[in-house]
Amino acid sequence: VPFGGAKGGICINPKNYTVAELETITRRYTTELIKKNFIGPGIDVPAPDYGSGEREMSWIADTYMTMNPGSLDALGCVTGKPIALHGIRGRKEATGRGVAYAVRECVSHAEDMKKLGLTAGLDGKKVIVQGLGNVGYHSAKYLIEFGATVVGICEYEGAIYNANGFNIDEVFAHRKNNGSLLGFPGATEFKNSKEGLEQECDILVPAALENQITAENIRNIKAKVIAEGANGPCTPEAEEIFTEMGGIIIPDMYCNAGGVTVSYFEWLKNLSHVAFGRMENRYAENSNANLINTLESLTGKTIPAENRLMIVKGASELELVNSGLEDTMIHSYREIRETWLNKPEVKTLRTAAFVNSIDKIAISYMNLGVWP
Known part of the structure; x- marks a missing residue:
């Protein structure tokens, strides 16, 4: 970006x-x-x-x-x-959606997951989310949509845990109506919120404040993957210990970049003064309709109305934004992972992300030249 x-x-x-x-x-x-x-x-x-x-x-x-x-x-x-x-559709949920894309991409690499004793993919993965604000809520929502099970939720007033998983909207409504996570039916409660981080799970998403995972509590963390939805939730000491334990931390500078990515899209929209999809939406629909009509006339068969609508429909602004965000998060993770795997001196994804960023700046300066 x-x-x-x-x-x-x-x-x-x-x-x-x-x-x-x-x-x-x-x-x-x-x-x-x-x-x-x-x-x-x-x-x-x-x-x-x-x-x-x-x-x-x-x-x-x-x-x-x-x-x-x-x-x-x-x-x-x-x-x-x-x-x-003149904001852009998809901006509010962008950071949380980006976190979910980042986690999904991380766990999709079978060889990396095998080292952690996990299978590839989000299906069946147990997740604990810290924070039920904008980032935490949407991270949980989309991780569930992608196949994961959210088993723990932590907030400043305490934490709740249920190995069978939560309906995130029910938890959100309960907290809104009662002012607290505590008291949610069927959940194990922890008055000390940080105890919630230490329960059984595969993936931990700290999406609240900085310095939540430290040298004092990192060894109690059961997760094999930590996805930093917040800025700086893990201290450097905690990261070093967790890496030695064999865990993977998806660094904040990449993991929560969904918000700034879609902010970039909004900025582009404001500079061009045209909403995404407005110029090409109807053209795409008409072209797709003509293609369907041609196929029907050549084959003598009729495509069902619901399938026809799905094929013919042009992309909305929200769909284009989500597509651009997904592509950005997938492409960026693969760049970072490639550096992590191919440079023996790079021990973590965070270091790999820094290396990639500095390389891009250095190459840019080399190409531009030094003047005057």
Whole structure:
């Protein structure tokens, strides 16, 4: 993704402020970024993260447009906007969906899984997810969709575990209605949330905060694969120990990149001022319909209506976004894995990801030359 990355934010607890106060704080923050030339479609493009969402991105976009009247590409100054403000379909769930793609791709390599004592594929794999926010919820949702079983869920108030698996929507609704995971029917409860991380599973997805898995608790982790949905959930010491134990960590810089990938797609949409699929959707449908009609006339047979609809239909914006995200996550994992396997000095996927990134920068500089 030809898109830079950085972190910035406001050090407050949004639960302690009214909506009006949060709007004032967000707009003031945006104003300071504008004054310092730290924001813009060609400068730096923020996106939502912990404690923020579409609402805050709307305030940022409106503030930037107000301060830059007549700027044609002003909406490209921020991503994660609602659809009504030219956001993109699929952005909200993109990070969690990307985590699920990353895990699915990791466990699809039979030779890697054999070393862990696991079979290839997600079918039957038991997963524990830490965090039931945007990333954790969607990671769990799509991992279940891809064939895994979510057996544990951890949040700050505690954790629940059931070896037979959970319906993630039922758990989400229970927590929303009761303010806590605890008390969910049929689940074993842990008042100490971190105990939930140490239960039996094949894959652990820490999708909450940083430094959750440390040298103190890593040896208690039963998972063979850790997929970093959050930023920095494993400390370097924990990673070293886990690698010595034979485990695989799918690093955050790749694993949770689904959000920034789809933010890139949204940015492209804002710069082109056209939604994905709008230019070619009907053309594709008409071409496919003509092909079906030709086949029917040549064979004398009629394709059932439901099959016809499925074949003829052109791709929607959401389908194109998900396809682009899936391709990005699969291609990137294979690049990282190739470096990991082919360079004996590279011991982890994280190091391999760093090596690949630095190589790309170095090759770019070599090709560009040094001038003046």
